Amino acid sequence: MILLWNDTFISEDELRISKDDRGYHFGDGVYEVIKVYGASMFTAEEHIDRLYESADKIKLIIPYTKDVLQKMLYDLVETNNVIDGHIYLQITRGVVPRQHYFPSEGIEPMLLAYTKEAERPLNQFEAGVKAKFVEDVRWLRCDIKSLNLLGNVLAKQEAHEEGCYEAILHRGEKVTEGSSSNIFGIKGGVLYTHPADNFILNGITRRVILQCCKEIGIPVIEEAFTREQTLAMDELFLSSTTSEITPIIEVEGNRIGSGARGQWTEKLQESFEKKLPQAIGI
Known part of the structure; x- marks a missing residue:
């Protein structure tokens, strides 16, 4: 595998991460995951825009223009001959002896990106998954796609231990x-769906879904709903770059709707797929 390390392509064996990297000590950085379909990056500009927005929110200056970074990522996909999969990209504040406050000027941010081949989980999109509720005890800047994911990891682990695909986070009842x-x-x-404020990450797939809703005529209300309302939904689904649109058919033993993928979820999946690169043959 070839990696992108700052602005240089290296082999995985050549990678050396310093003990003083602020990403290692503090999770002081931001990241993105970009899906690749048919050797093309999907919604690349949107992901890169969000990366820069997250960086700006933590006062991290990315030392490349958006166009240059996008070109480097396309070259990374081509170099690794990725047809279907994704890119993981992260940028930390850089390498400096451990201290909590920001380093002085002159410290270069550190960029790392790599690719991974992955097939689309088509059966999951049709069969659906199970989920459970977990109290959302994370910080109050969930709109920043930062490297600080321990709260998310603990929630995902709790769901995993109970045989669930996802944890549905809630603050109180919402x-x-x-x-x-x-x-x-x-x-x-x-x-x-919850409004795109500081309590959630405004997912790129989420934004595509809202476009699909306009196109197929589904009214949208962006406001928080409760756990009780969740269980009473006709249909429930989750979205992400890697999970696309995945139906949730059961929450803590409670069947959602008919217990199968709903008609509107299926229509949204069909609308979403029409936006994907035609090279994947859909």
């Missing part, structure tokens, strides 16, 4: 998002 996804409910032909 559902926010999943541990690694956005959450949507459909009731009476209306789609509900």
Whole structure:
């Protein structure tokens, strides 16, 4: 595998991460995951824009223009001959002896990106998954796609230990998002999802889904719904870059709707797939 290390392509064996990298000590950095379909990056500009937005929110200056970074990522995909998979990209504040406050000027941020081949989990998109509720005890800047994911990891582990695919996070009674996804409910032909504020990450797939809703005529209400309302939804699904649109058919033993993928979820999946690069043969 060839990696992108700052602005240089290296082999995995050549990678050396310093003990003083602030990403290692503090999770002081931001990241993105970009899906690759048919050797093309999907919504690359949107992901890169969000990366720069997250970096700006933590006062981290990325030392490349957006166009240069996008070109380096395309070259990385081509170099590794990735057809279907994804890119993981992270940027930390850089290498400096451990101290909590930001380093002085002159410290270069550290960029790392790599690719991974991955097939689309088509059976999951049709069969659906199970989920459980987990209290959302994370910090209050979930809109920043930072390297600080311990709260998400603990929630995902709790769900995993109970045989669930995802943890549905909630603050009090109000559902926010999943541990690694956005959450949507459909009731009476209306789609509900938490507004894109500081309590959730405004997912790129989430944004595509809202476009799909306009195109196929599903009204959207962006407001938080409760755990009780979650269980009463006709349809429930999650979205992310790697999970696309995945139906949730059961939450803590409670069947959602008919217990199978709903008609609106299926229509949204069909609309979403029409936006993917045609090279994947859909």
